[in-house]
Amino acid sequence: MLKIDIEACIGCGLCAENCSFGAISVENGSAVVGDNCTLCGTCVDVCEVGALSIERAEKVQTTDLDQWSGIWIYAEYRNGKLAPVSFELLGVGSRLARQRGVSLSAVLLGSGLGDGAKDLIAHGADTVYQIDDIALVDFSDDSYANVMEDLIREYKPEVVLAGATAIGRSFIPRLATLLATGLTADCTNLEIREEDGVLLQTRPAFGGNIMATIECPHTRPQMATVRPLVMRPNEYNESRQGEIVKVKPDPARLRSRVRVIRSVIEEGEQVKLTEADIVVAGGRGLENEKGFALVKELADTLGGAVAASRAAVDSGWITYPHQVGQTGKTVCPQIYFACGISGAIQHLVGMQSADTIIAINKDEAAPIFNVSTYGIVGDIFEVMPKLIEKLGERRLASKSIDGEG
Amino acid sequence: MKILVCIKQVPDAKDVRLDPKTNTMSREGVQSIMNPFDAHALEEAVQLKEKFGGSVTVISMGPPQAEETLLQAVACGADEAVLVSDRAFAGADTWATTYTLSMAIKTLGGFDLIICGKQAIDGDTAQVGPGLAQRLDIPYVTYVRKVNNVIDGKIIVERMMDDGYDEVEFQMPGLLTVVKEINEPRIASLKGKMKAKKMKATVLTASDIKADLKCLGLQGSTTQVVRVFSPEFKAERSMLTGTVDEQVGKLIEKLEGLL
Numbered sequence: 001m002l003k004i005d006i007e008a009c010i011g012c013g014l015c016a017e018n019c020s021f022g023a024i025s026v027e028n029g030s031a032v033v034g035d036n037c038t039l040c041g042t043c044v045d046v047c048e049v050g051a052l053s054i055e056r057a058e059k060v061q062t063t064d065l066d067q068w069s070g071i072w073i074y075a076e077y078r079n080g081k082l083a084p085v086s087f088e089l090l091g092v093g094s095r096l097a098r099q100r101g102v103s104l105s106a107v108l109l110g111s112g113l114g115d116g117a118k119d120l121i122a123h124g125a126d127t128v129y130q131i132d133d134i135a136l137v138d139f140s141d142d143s144y145a146n147v148m149e150d151l152i153r154e155y156k157p158e159v160v161l162a163g164a165t166a167i168g169r170s171f172i173p174r175l176a177t178l179l180a181t182g183l184t185a186d187c188t189n190l191e192i193r194e195e196d197g198v199l200l201q202t203r204p205a206f207g208g209n210i211m212a213t214i215e216c217p218h219t220r221p222q223m224a225t226v227r228p229l230v231m232r233p234n235e236y237n238e239s240r241q242g243e244i245v246k247v248k249p250d251p252a253r254l255r256s257r258v259r260v261i262r263s264v265i266e267e268g269e270q271v272k273l274t275e276a277d278i279v280v281a282g283g284r285g286l287e288n289e290k291g292f293a294l295v296k297e298l299a300d301t302l303g304g305a306v307a308a309s310r311a312a313v314d315s316g317w318i319t320y321p322h323q324v325g326q327t328g329k330t331v332c333p334q335i336y337f338a339c340g341i342s343g344a345i346q347h348l349v350g351m352q353s354a355d356t357i358i359a360i361n362k363d364e365a366a367p368i369f370n371v372s373t374y375g376i377v378g379d380i381f382e383v384m385p386k387l388i389e390k391l392g393e394r395r396l397a398s399k400s401i402d403g404e405g
Numbered sequence: 406m407k408i409l410v411c412i413k414q415v416p417d418a419k420d421v422r423l424d425p426k427t428n429t430m431s432r433e434g435v436q437s438i439m440n441p442f443d444a445h446a447l448e449e450a451v452q453l454k455e456k457f458g459g460s461v462t463v464i465s466m467g468p469p470q471a472e473e474t475l476l477q478a479v480a481c482g483a484d485e486a487v488l489v490s491d492r493a494f495a496g497a498d499t500w501a502t503t504y505t506l507s508m509a510i511k512t513l514g515g516f517d518l519i520i521c522g523k524q525a526i527d528g529d530t531a532q533v534g535p536g537l538a539q540r541l542d543i544p545y546v547t548y549v550r551k552v553n554n555v556i557d558g559k560i561i562v563e564r565m566m567d568d569g570y571d572e573v574e575f576q577m578p579g580l581l582t583v584v585k586e587i588n589e590p591r592i593a594s595l596k597g598k599m600k601a602k603k604m605k606a607t608v609l610t611a612s613d614i615k616a617d618l619k620c621l622g623l624q625g626s627t628t629q630v631v632r633v634f635s636p637e638f639k640a641e642r643s644m645l646t647g648t649v650d651e652q653v654g655k656l657i658e659k660l661e662g663l664l
Contacts, residue, residue, distance in 0.1 A: 001492065001495075002495075020416075020421075020435075021468075023468075034468075035468050035469050035490070035492055036467075036468030036469070036470060037492070037495050038495050038496055039495045039496030039622065039623045040496070040630070041630075054496075054623070078566075078568070079568065083567075138571070139566070139571070141535065141544075141545060141546075141547075142544065165567050166547075166548055166564075166565060166566045166567045167566070167567070169531050169547070170535060170547040170548070171535070173499070173531070173532040173533075173534075173535035173536045173539075174535045174536070174538070174539045174545075176500075176532075176536070177500070177503065177535070177536045177539040177540060178539060180500075180627075181500075181627055182498065182500060182626075182627030182628035183499070183500075183532060183627075183628070184628060185528075185529065185530040185531060185532055186529060186530070200631060204529070204636065205527065205528060205529060205633075206416070206421040206526075206527055206529075207421075207526055207529070208636065209421045209422055209635075209636075210421065210422075210633050210634075210635065210636075211633065211634050211635070211636050212630055212632070212633045213630070213631040213632050213633075213634075214628050214629065214630055214631065215628065215629055215631050216627055216628050216629075217629060218627070219627045257544035257575050257576070257579075258544050258545075258546055258573050258574070258575045258579075259573060259574050259575065260571050260572070260573050261561070261571075261572040261573060261574060262571070262572050263566075263569070263570075263571045263572075264569045264570050264571070264572070265568050265569040266568065266569035266570070302664070320585070320586060326529070327526075334663060335660070335663055335664075345636065348636075349636070356660075356663060358656065358660075369642055369644070370642065372642060373643065374643050374644075374645055374656060374659055375642060375643065375644045375645065376644075376645050376652045376653075376656065377644065377646075378649055378652060379649075382649045383649055383652065383653065386649050386650065386653045387653045387656065387657075390653050390654070390657055391657065391664075394657065
């Protein structure tokens, strides 16, 4: 509960002004809190006379906090391969393990896992817990969470990380609920707090307008899903040594209430976009479908993938799988072209880690220029055709040189 | 078929900003709206009702003013509205939220299908749907883009995956979370608006749902916010100036080593 010390309150109204939820009003010279208070604590911080406080009663608590040790990652395996995010998790996981002075383990679930465990060790895992069972061939929220729960209860890791993929964001919340512990979704940064070794989990909220750092102070394990393409994987080191622990699961735990009838892989653009070295993205500034065709043309010229801002997708110029941003994909190409994209924060969070960002926009004040490596202010319908023409000439020239050689 | 739709009233995320000086959220001009993904959940429920018969109840956990959003859902085809509201719920993370909602749903009882939006646009966690299903001990499928059929108490749906989609089925009761591609939400009809005008949401408090106070709100939460801040971006910002020819020429020069 938010408590207001009426004696101390001077009725200045600072709290009411700063409340994001309009939950505080000043009546008869002192603050009054309404029903829509969310206990966010903003008012407590801004009050200059210390009249506000949040009363916290005893909390959910794991009794044996000290016995939980080690960093774990869930290594996602589907259709015969490890998801790239697994290696990114080992990258951030090995840093956390080093800081905590503990080991790094990976959990590998599936059927026909091949050299998966070896790959994980080469990328930084000290131990791989492997469950290779035909019952795990299809992804299932039930069986995947059940077997993970059993492993976690047995080995008690202090941290469990998974990729914020369709699979991770589906079964990890069930797992956290089974374990009665906290989970932070879609993290873009993870740090260890030096004083007490607690995992600080930072993530975007409110569509990327705000970053929030979250902790899970009283329960274990501390769990987070991590946004793909944000963390850097370790170098592959074939000579790295590690242990592979083959686990036999309880057959009852492999049952699933949801049956997969068929699993369809849709190859094509969807995959290409997140793996492309060059991405050309278009936004509202292209005005219509015909304008957006310039994006496709530039992408073809460069051999890159086509992407779009939400505005372009909502206008129906291109389909959702091409959307980059908070509610779309995150991409991390070597070169990202933002054409006619103003750079709303929701878009920026999906592409800001690209190595080189080129922005073309008619509005000099567009926020996209704040993240761009190179910016061109100009008419998109003049700049893009010129760029396509020049790049085309350049390619022809290099081809004819190759031809002579 | 008795269907329940979970709805959240959210601030319109595109308007939320942090004041750079005070580092607090500014609420100026921020509207409260129905979480957009929940509008798709509602639409799917209403379509299923129209096809297979039954009823649609909407439920929301939130402050008293969330009733507006619930009544908006009634205008768009829901039959009943339930508001789970109590000061004790304030400050809940997804763990405490799923506890509260599950207790309310157990109190109401008897639903065949629960539909949620894939995530709320304020928190963006996508954790309440799966967590709620686990609390209720029912199967669930996330990121549903299509309901293919309902037959003999079984529901067959398509779930989006990163590399394609899975067609899956389960015996109801169960829970779905849906993506935008699933449908196009309807606009409230005049008849619907009239109905909503006369309706009041049933309010359930902490004692109505027999909740353990220790498990509610901030104190029942497993996670805590340490701090909030504005995102930072690297700003290299090298502007290429001149005529269009010159600009493009400079750009190609810069990219020379990269292409």
